[in-house]
Amino acid sequence: MQVLVRDNNVEQAMRVLKKKMQREGIFREMKARRAYEKPSERRNREDAEAIRRTKKAARKQAIRDGLIAAPKKKPLVGRGLPRPGAPGAPSAPAAE
Structure with missing residues (x-):
């Protein structure tokens, strides 16, 4: 690397x-x-990871097919954008 x-x-x-x-x-x-990880513990961990991956793939497919609602998107606060109302933040247009 x-x-x-x-x-x-x-x-x-x-x-x-x-x-x-x-x-x-x-x-x-x-x-x-x-x-050290015992072989039985390793098998159990790998099985659990495979189940998790399968469930995640099924959940994503169900979202794509519209069978379940997608999770709500998190707001962009804290990702380089100022919080609404913070100094320097763009203000919302005033409703008149």
Whole structure:
């Protein structure tokens, strides 16, 4: 895995590396390898993960088919946009 450091900005490169490692599942694997996992526990965990994946895929398909309602979208507050009513936030047009 390789991350480029631009303009000696090591902090940003570290954030990018951490995000890549998170996406690849390296942290999860390191945590799992801290202690021995019995083969029976491994089978049980893998079975549970497979069931979770299957349920998630079925739920997504049901949403696409319109059988169940999609979950409500979360507001964009905290994702780089100012809160409504905060200083510097665009104000809503006044109803007259």
